[in-house]
Amino acid sequence: MKALVIDDAPDIRIYVRALLEKWGYETKDASDGLEGLNCIRESDIRIVVCDWEMPGMSGPELCRAVREAKLEHYVYIILLTGRSETPDLVEGLNAGSDDFLAKPVNAQVLQARLRVGERILKLEQQHTEQNHELRNSRDRLRKAYKLIQSDLMAAARIQRQMLPRSDNPLHPLRAAWLFLPASQVSGDSFNFFELPPDRIGFYHLDVSGHGIPAALLSASLCRALIPGGEPGIAQRQDFLEPALLLANLNRELSNPEGEIENFATIAYGIFDRRTGEGEIAMAGHPPPIIIRNGGEIQSLNLGGLPIGMFPEVAYESQKLHLDAGDKLILYSDGITECQSEAGEMFDVKRLEAVATTTTSQDLPDALRVELTQWRGSSEFEDDISMLILNRPLAKHSETTLDKNPGETP
Amino acid sequence: MSLEKRTQNSVDIVKLPEQLMMAGAADVRTELKEIISNGSGKLIIDLADTTFMDSSGLAVLVSCLQAARKKDEDVCLVHMGPTVSALFELTRLHTVFQIFDDEQGALSALT
Incomplete structure (x- = not known):
């Protein structure tokens, strides 16, 4: 699974990336929100670990931009933050983040949060596949129904003749x-x-x-x-x-x-x-x-x-x-x-x-x-x-x- | 749906519903065909409750007759009311089916 780490601090970027690589993720990184957003758009990124406060586009702004981008897949976003006040959490959730992780980063907690993200992404994937199948069978039914309708209409025409x-x-x-x-x-x-x-x-x-x-x-x-x-x-x-x-x-x-x-x-x-x-x-x-x-x-x-x-x-x-x-x-x-x-x-x-x-x-x-x-x-x-x-x-x-x-x- | 059925002297006796029309005919057909194929093939169809029958209903009765006769047995109809009777005369099916006023007559014809 592809993951992206966005942080303006190079040490945190390198540390978190190393952890993710160790746990088997294919990773990329970005040093600010805009670069991160482009990366999400261009690659098949499914999980994002993103700093809250960055110069330019902030973490919550990135969340909003990702949700508005209407990507093909859901992107699971964990915001890294030193904030723990209720209004901040509400702002982050409203912006479209899925989870928070307190700084400094605790590896065990990060791994557990990533598993939660994977579970949700897996459900989302199944849901998408089922929808896809439903849409396919609905299209097939529609096609068959249309064919029957046109045959019936032809039969009705012949009969009227x-x-x-x-x-x-x-x-x-x-x-x-x-x-x-x-x-x-x-x-x-x-x-x-x-x-x-x-x-x-x-x-x-x-x-x-x-x-x-x-x-x-x-x-x-x-x-x-x-x-x-x-x-x-x-x-x-x-x-x-x-x-x-x-x-x-x-x-x-x-x-x-x-x-x-x-x-x-x-x-x-x-x-x-x-x-x-x-x-x-x-x-x-x-x-x-x-x-x-x-x-x-x-x-x-x-x-x-x-x-x-x-x-x-x-x-x-x-x-x-x-x-x-x-x-x-x-x-x-x-x-x-x-x-x-x-x-x-x-x-x-x-x-x-x-x-x-x-x-x-x-x-x-x-x-x-x-x-x-x-x-x-x-x-x-x-x-x-x-x-x-x-x-x-x-x-x-x-x-x-x-x-x-x-x-x- | 399930038809009221009993068996006497290896003759199956089945009562048909109040109306035998297009909407319910397929179910009745399936049920009667099963009774004929699982039983002796001797069948009495009781029409006491049946006040109306359309052409789909007629098709059900004729297919029962064909199934029973394939087993060298027969279907008898009893307690036919005036409306169904008029339909049978119009379609001349009274010349094809054995029709009796009561069950006793039908039973002695089949056994």
Whole structure:
């Protein structure tokens, strides 16, 4: 360990240095405060034995200068002094000295004081090393977290690209939708596409769980649900037969050996865009709601095993028909199971109430407002999504039936 | 968390909590899988207290069924309430699980 002796008296300098060398220190000396300060700055000095009274910079002034210098390591300073009055000691300690040694120098006491200094420096060293390690691991964590965040954001971007951009492919049918993922990456997804010449296909799906594994399953399902997207999964003509499409998807995505972690519930259907005739099949998805032009509500309670649980499953489909002014609402259970602060669920009844008093195009926003109020927050526990398909009345105008805001729960 | 469990005629009988949802599903899954792997593989799941279950809860029950059937045994459900029952009908899982009104029926099915 490097030690520095500062004293304007050469005899004391030589004596103390000799003692320190004998005890194994690597030593230097300086004859005044300023020279000492430079030496401390330039060499790796850890212990300083310094006279109190010197011409120029005094011992306490040197202490102050060392503390202000913000050195990389702590420097332990023992002041040599003939003073023993309390105010002097206080001044020395306040200036930044660590210990005092009375003059004339007693070798045994000096050695004991140096050991105290070494103990403190050792603690300081350990402390610095631990801090350093902590800082390193914190930096590594930050880096990893940043990487995960950017991956998540990329995944969320890809997922958003799988959502519809406009309802043009449905023309003359219209669509509106709501998508509020619980975390950045959602297990919910939906879309629609043309099935030439006259039909359109649509789906709404919800993968159990959320976060990355759910999003991965959601993404592979979406790819499989794009006509001509993923070779080998859905055969082209499947798209016209909802029950067959679900059976094929399920066969591909079930692993008979594996343990079930994630599965998906799906509603898949088709419509003839001119006549409004359609067909829908469901794999454990919440019952879609049809709201007729007159306000009558129908629930399509068609059961089916979720996709990805058991390999050989048959699905049923059901015919449906959209007349002018009717709308079909597909939604995830994140809406109906959205809990208020008191733990009460939003329930399908409230969804129906909003849906019957709002036009298709206004429904997503209206529902978002209702749910946020219900929840008491814009943070949701589960993904929230809804797809509304409607067949407009002539001139794209939908009746604003019973539009009475007072009725909204 | 610890589930209420007893064993009768080498059938493990476990009571599930009031709600089986995403938040607690992983723990329940681990515990049930341990019971199946340490026991005979015959399991009765008592849903008397379970008033609500979400899709994560369903995944837990299905994974138990798969684990039990790997041991050539089975899982029976008893005391299913109306909300859970509606979920089972929607997902057609009532066609996959053996469901009984009471424990006696389940016990005689498993033994």
